[in-house]
Amino acid sequence: MKVLIVEDNRQIVDVLTRYLQEAGYETAVCYDGEAALTYFEGEPVDFILLDIMLPGVDGFTICRKIRETSTVPIIMITAKTEDADRILGLEVGADDYIIKPFSPKEVLSRMKAILRRIHFEQDRPSAKLFLNGIELQLENRKAFYRGQEIRLTKKEFEILALFAQYPNKVFSRDNLLDTVWGYDYYGDSRTVDSHIKRLRAKLTAAHVANCSIETVWGEGYRFGLSL
Template sequence: MKVLIVEDNKQIIDVLNRFLKEANHETAVVYDGGKALASFDSFKPDFILLDIMLPNVDGFEICRRIREKSTVPIIMITAKSEDADRILGLEVGADDYIVKPFSPEEVLSRINAILRRIHFENDHPQKVIKLGEIKLHLGNRKAFYESKEIVLTKKEFEILALFAKYPNKVFNRNNLLDAVWGYDYYGDSRTVDSHIKRLRAKIKKAGIDNDSIETVWGEGYRWGREE
């Protein structure tokens, strides 16, 4: 497996690099956030370890831009333990996060856990539900329009799946937070609006009318397209 390490701490890089190579993984290292996307395009990793605090471009922005074109698994590395950093990392599309200091064994354990989930989902992709003209493959969390994949984060996919399971139902912010983020989520409810905005942009880019997700003023959101 090819692992891209984006981290500016050379001591951490040396430890991760050595440990991953001993586990028979190929690695590439980037110290500068400004070079991360170019390395992603050239190296084509199967997994990314991404620090948040980086020179020039931070990890949140790198993760956000990668998620515009890829579902490659990403674990974000943070020196902070604040909930806000962890929540934002997950909101922009990270699969998991790990807080410094950590052991390389813990990193490898988290990588393997994510890979097991992905392999299971890829082996069980048979259940498909439709949301208008979009097909949602529940097993591997992939969305397609006219055979072309719409690249979504996990939360974006779950929002669309919720709309598909409850057609014509209006969901307010709290409904969506409880159903998609979970009852123990303590972040800003406006994160729902930002996810809806990104979903609309991706749906429009795929060639579907931009009014697919309807705002019901004073109530919330629902899927607005007619079957």
């Protein structure tokens, strides 16, 4: 498995490279954003460790561009501690983030947790879910309503699939974080609200009828059905 490290701090690169190689991973390194995008377009990569503050193209932009064509796992590495920056990283498509300073052991632990979730999802049998005209294709994470695709991010799709499996069940923010993001997610629960808001907007734009994501005050969210 090849891990692409995108980081301009050479000391951090050296530590991560040595630790990952000792753990059995192949590594590649890019020290700026443009080099990272060029490398990704031309070489197969299985995992990306991505700094946010980079020369040239920043990590947020890189993540957005990669997500246009790939679901490769991405962990953002950042010195930014503001909630808004961390939430933005997740919203543009990162699977997780780590705040500097960090230990390479933590990085490896987060990587393994993400890979376990991916392998679990890949081992699930191919299936579709149907809910009031919405078709969810679990294998390729695509959603359709009356034959038209609703373009969803990975997390938006997973939230909608969970609601589709349990219509009218109330999920708290913690329930959604544990199920969709994983038990070892350490981020802000407000990212759930951001994803729900965007998912609602996309369902409205697709003119989905007779169902909606309802806020149950003091409890969480549920996918409500109406006749």
